[in-house]
Amino acid sequence: MTHSTAAASARAHTRVITEFARRPPLPAAADLIGRSWWRCLQQYGLQPGRKQPARIVTRSTLKEHQDAADELLAVARAGVNQLYASINGLGYVLLLTDHAGVTVQFHGERDLDDKLRQAGLYLGADWDESYAGTCAVGTCIQEQTALTCHRGDHFDGAHISLTCTAAPIFGPSGELIAVLDISALNSPAARDSQMFALHLTQLYARMIEDAYFLRRYRRHLVFRCDDSREFVALNGRVLLALDDTGTIVAANTAGRLLLADNPVWVPTARDETAAVQAAPSLPELLDSRWDDILAINQISADGVQAFRLSLNDQTVFGTLIEPKRQHDPSTHGRLGKESARPLERVPPLDRLAGDDAAMRKTIEQAKRFRQRDVNLLILGETGTGKDMLATAIHASGHRRQKPFVALNCAAIPESLIESELFGYSAGAFTGGRSRGAKGLVQQADGGTLFLDEIGDMPLPLQTRLLRVLAEGEVTPLGADKPVFVDCRVIAATHHNIQAMIERNEFRADLYYRLNGATLTLPPLRQRADREFLIRSLLAELKQKLKRPELRLRADVISALLAHSWPGNVRELVNVLAYAEANSSGDVITLADLPELRGTGQGDKLPGSEVGGSETGGSETGVVAAGETAANLPQPELTHTAVLTEEGQALVMLLDQHAWNLSEVARVMRVSRPTLYRRIRKFRIRRQTCVSPG
Structure with a gap:
């Protein structure tokens, strides 16, 4: 840039700032450069059009700043060197300043030393905003955010040929400890030319910050x-x-x-x-x-x-x-x-899940109860694998040598369920076997009776089942004497049993008999181990069909992971079976898949009613199917006055118990996750609380 061109640019820049200064006071300017200009004018009393020389601190002062930042410098050195190696030759210099804006580490071209020193791009340069005006380092310290101060963004006329990009480095307590900056004496006029510089500086600032964190907490x-x-x-x-x-x-x-x-x-x-x-x-x-x-x-x-x-x-x-x-x-x-506790390996159960947190918790529960005669209730949307879990519990328990007998209560006509469950004696009804027949309860003697979709069992049969569970004996239809039976009952449903009890559609006493413990299966769309499940089910399919070379192409796995799976694991099993049959070779491609349709990820499926209700629930923490933070109402609230009656009651309860969430959850008789969801639902924050009365 020639001297005349530079002078013209400086005059134009002065006019811009002078015009800005004539505006009404606006300390909360919409953009950070505007806010900085107002600080320069209103707080620091800096004059538009000035050209202040760079302020370089003395050697002794620099040493004091470097000594104070010694631990950070030791950690940052590798990142600083690596960043400079990436920008060397592109016309940039690199500065690392302390929290006060004094440059404690510097990298630049030696043959440009004089020009860089005059511009303040040098070791010991002080970029405090109150002296240097709007600049990347000083304004970064004030705003505590990354920014590019490009050419005319600078307040001081001496800096309008510079482009500087800075990112803050924070300490473990959130305090600003340093600023990383890359600057150029000259740069293209377009601000967009510095977008990559901004991203690169932020990346390395974060790397240095994290390295410093790990050093501070290395013990x-x-x-x-x-x-x-x-x-x-x-x-x-x-x-x-x-x-x-x-x-x-x-x-x-x-x-x-x-x-x-x-x-x-x-x-x-x-x-x-x-x-x-x-x-x-x-x-x-x-x-x-x-x-x-x-x-x-x-x-x-x-x-x-x-x-x-x-x-x-x-x-x-x-x-x-x-x-x-x-x-x-x-x-x-x-x-x-x-x-670390020794990890108990139970293959029938372990093969059902990878490392999904919810599934892992369910599998751990199943492992604890597999050797006990406690009745279990499995909750989950249709197709989540409730029958697979029940089978695995039986296969890994002490009753595994005895029968596992399953009945789908939703698949048998109501008129036949009683005879299926309890059996009948000879001549009990027309069309029956001449010698009678054992019911499923008797067939499960010594083993496990699995009652799938227990929520669809008619109320009269619920009464008879309750008696069997309470007395340990069953009376077949038409028989005079009861028969003793010893079986463990595992029940499963996709219904909200608590809500059914409130509607008098399910017996509360039967629920408590069945619910020795509750195991909850998350819907497939919420599981983090979907890829594990895809590969496990494919491995089973390969073994069953004797196709050891069969595999899924990478884009097929991506498509399966992106699907919302309204039919859950059952749908996945069917999709893999279809793709295997439809494939012409050993590699399954996208063309081999059926058309995948379903709701968006996280949407609640029609008819899905898993888990505890928001008006009740147990300590097992059952969650309504598909319920996520995105599904919950998100009202804007600034004070308890705008809360509903239910929300205000929750605020008062939290206040009474000093936000002891475990105690509040116990009083409400809900799990902590359920309590968290209600707090999110009403957007209650701690300062929202008011004292009772």
């Missing part, structure tokens, strides 16, 4: 997670440092944002540190047991496990970074491998 157990399984171990966005009990003691920026999104642990202060101070324990956040979290590295071959966040039902994939410490007997049994 803690750290949970790292992301919504992508493939990248979580190398580049998981969320970092949570934990103490020995699983309490979250610190979080990186992504982790603090995650906690701040939680309506239960919402920060009350402007800074994000409150989100950590009020954070749940990790088991609460993941709705999981601490022992299960500690066992991640033993449960999974790749050291990654799926979890479902209690705050929004989102699936995340997590891994543990264990501290490198000398063995301390006092910590034995509390961290890492020393505390």
Whole structure:
């Protein structure tokens, strides 16, 4: 740029700022450059058209700043070098400043030293906004967000040929500790030319921040997670440092944002540190047991496990970074491998699930009850595999050598269910066998009776079944004497039994007899282990049909993973069977699939009524089918006055119990996940609460 051209540009820039200064006071300008210009004019008293020389601090002052940032510099050095290697030769220099805006590390072309020093792109340069005016570093410190300050965005006329891009680096408590900046003496006029520079700077700022976090908490157990399984171990966005009990003691920026999104642990202060101070324990956040979290590295071959966040039902994939410490007997049994429970392998049950959090919890429950004679109730949408789970429980229990007898209560005419269940004696009714017949209850003696779709059983038969369960004996139709039977009953339904009880469509006493424990199967669309299930079912199909070379092409797997599966596992089984029969070779392609139709992911299916109602429910925490945060009403509320009567009652209850969620859930007789959903439904935040009376 010639001297005359530069002078003309400076005059034009002065006119722009002078015109801006004539506007009515607007301290809350819509854009951050505008806000910075107002600070320069109103707070700092800087004059438009000035050309201040760069301020370079003395060597002794620079050393003080570098010493104060020594730990960060040690961590950042590798990232800074790597970033500069990426931009070297493109006309950029690199600056790392401390929280005050003093450049404590610098990379640039040596043959441009004089020009860079004059421009302030140099070691020791002070880019505080109150002196340098609007600039990437100083404005980044004020706004605490990444930005590009491109040419005429600068306030000072000495900087209008520069383009600078900066990103903040935050400490574990949310405080700004540094700014990473790349700048060029000259750049294209178009602002869009700096988009890649902005993304690159943000990426490396985050890498440095996370490396600093891991260094600071190298003696803690750290949970790292992301919504992508493939990248979580190398580049998981969320970092949570934990103490020995699983309490979250610190979080990186992504982790603090995650906690701040939680309506239960919402920060009350402007800074994000409150989100950590009020954070749940990790088991609460993941709705999981601490022992299960500690066992991640033993449960999974790749050291990654799926979890479902209690705050929004989102699936995340997590891994543990264990501290490198000398063995301390006092910590034995509390961290890492020393505390992980031996993993019980039960093949019939283990093959039903991969690492989906909800399924893993259900399978763990099934393992605990498989050797007991407790009656079980399995809940799940149609096609979720309730019969498969019941069969696996029987096959892995102490009754496995005895019969497993199944009855679909919805598939047999009402007039025949009684004889099917209880049998009949000779001559009991016309058309029966001459010698009579044993009912299914008797056939299951010593083994397991599986009553599928128990919600469709007629009320009169419910009464007779209740008597069989209570007395342990059955009287066949037309018989005079009862017959003793010893069988375990597993029932299943897709109905909301609690709601049916309220409508007098199902006997409450029978429900309590059947519900020794409740096992809940999530719909396939909500499962994080869909790919595991696809491959497992394909393996079974290959073995059954003796086609060992059969495989799915990658785009087929992607299509299957993207489908919403309204028919759940049953639909998946049918789709794979169709594709196998339709394929002309050993590779199943998209052309081999049937037309996949269904509701969008997360939509509630017509007729799906799984789980506890919002007016009742048990401690098992059954969730209505398809219910996600997106399905819940999202009213805007700013005060309890706009809440419904139900919402206000919940606010009062939370206030009375000082937001002790476990206690509130116990009083309401609902599970914690159900309580979370109600809090989200009414958008209740802690500061919303009012004192009773």
